[in-house]
Amino acid sequence: MLKILPEGTPNFEWNLDWDKIDHMLKVEFHCHTNASKDSLTKPEDLIRVARKKGIERLMITDHNSIAGAKAAALLDPELVIVGEEIMTTRGELLASFVQEEIPAGLSPQETLRRLKAQGAFISVSHPFDRFRNGAWHEEDLLEILPEVDAIEVFNARCMFPQFNRRAKWFAEKHNLPGTVGSDAHAAFEVGQALLVLEPFSTPEGLRQVLRNGIPQARLSSWLVHLVSRYASMRQANKTLPFS
Numbered sequence: 001m002l003k004i005l006p007e008g009t010p011n012f013e014w015n016l017d018w019d020k021i022d023h024m025l026k027v028e029f030h031c032h033t034n035a036s037k038d039s040l041t042k043p044e045d046l047i048r049v050a051r052k053k054g055i056e057r058l059m060i061t062d063h064n065s066i067a068g069a070k071a072a073a074l075l076d077p078e079l080v081i082v083g084e085e086i087m088t089t090r091g092e093l094l095a096s097f098v099q100e101e102i103p104a105g106l107s108p109q110e111t112l113r114r115l116k117a118q119g120a121f122i123s124v125s126h127p128f129d130r131f132r133n134g135a136w137h138e139e140d141l142l143e144i145l146p147e148v149d150a151i152e153v154f155n156a157r158c159m160f161p162q163f164n165r166r167a168k169w170f171a172e173k174h175n176l177p178g179t180v181g182s183d184a185h186a187a188f189e190v191g192q193a194l195l196v197l198e199p200f201s202t203p204e205g206l207r208q209v210l211r212n213g214i215p216q217a218r219l220s221s222w223l224v225h226l227v228s229r230y231a232s233m234r235q236a237n238k239t240l241p242f243s
Contacts, residue, residue, distance in 0.1 A: 026194045026216075027057040030085070030094060030125060030152065030181025035068030037235050038228040039185040043072035047079060049187040055194065059083040059096040059181075061125075064104040085125055085134075086111055091141070092134025094125035094152060094179070097203045108140070112147045121203040123150040123179045127170070129163040138170075145174055149207055153178030156192035156220045157185075177210040180217045185228040193217035 032039040033046055043060070050058045058076075060069035061083035069082040083096035087104040088111045095102070099118045102111055115122050124144075127136045151171040154164045171178045182192035196214040200206045 024196050024198055024214075025056040025200070026054055026191075027059070027197050027213075028055050028182060028184075028190055028194055029059050029083075029096070029123070029179045030061050030155070030193075031058065031184040031190050032062050032085075033060060033068030033072065034231075034235070035062040035065045035071075036085075036185070037063060038232045040231045040234060041185065041187050043068050044075055045187045046184075046190060047072055047076045050079060050190050051076075053191040055079070055191055057081055058190075061085040061094055061096070061181075063087065064102075066098055066101045069098075086115075087134055091127065091136035092125045092132075093148075094123040094181075095120045096123075096206075097121050108144050109147075112144060116147065119203055121150075121206050122148045123152050124148055125152045125181070126155040126158060126163065126167070126183070127151060128166040129155065129158050131159060141170075145176070148176070149203075150177045150179045150210060152181060154180035154193055154215060154217045155183050156181070156189070156217065157183040157224060158219065159222050159225075161219065177213075178215075179210070179213075180215045182220070185231060186224065189220055189224055192220050 033041050033043045058079050059081045060072050062068045063085050066082050066084050073080040073082055081096050082098050084098045086093045086102050088106055088108045090108050095115050098120050102114050126132050127141055129135050151167055153168040153171050158164050180193040180195050182189050184190040194216045198209040200209050
């Protein structure tokens with residue numbers, strides 16, 4: 001039986017046919033490979049762990065890069081959805097079904113324009129986590145709300161539950177659906193926060209089923225941030241095996 005794990009977990013109203021539960025997909029919306037400057041996880045290792053944990057769709061969302069996601073998609077095209085976590089001049093956006101890489105440092109409006117032109121699904125990652133460089137000021141977030149599909153309402157790497165609670169409150173206030181994600185930078189983190197969804201295969205299909213999602217989510221230990229700090233040091237002068 002599916003169950004919701006700790007405080008801060010989104011609490012959606014469900015309109016779900018429980019007879020079809022076995023046909024639903026466990027979806028990871030937010031994870032990283034060594035194409036991110038703060039991860040050492042190889043695409044093949046991320047895939048192996050995700051499959052072992054029963055994850056059925058894996059959105060790989062490296063920082064300002066789709067190289068790792070594309071490499072993973074070649075290895076397991078059924079599992080992997082190519083995504084990207086993009087740093088704009090105001091905060092980070094979390095996109096999936098990305099076809100063309102978006103560079104960092106553009107305005108939110110230009111980033112959104114480029115994502116929408118390729119039909120991507122667009123969420124906002126950890127919008128109110130003040131320990132992240134990609135956190136948003138609410139006034140900036142309000143400007144782009146008509147252009148986004150969802151808000152990340154639970155991020156397993158948030159060190160304080162109130163950051164997730166505020167994101168959930170904000171999404172509900174503005175009638176936006178929520179995504180959840182582990183934000184895994186190491187393979188063992190993947191699956192900490194999943195959304196169980198009815199089957200989809202396109203961005204539009206995802207939009208249609210998202211509000212009925214069932215979250216399975218728990219916060220990661222704060223120690224995971226030491227893992228990514230170590231990875232950042234290792235990556236500092238390293239050339240990635242992707243181009």
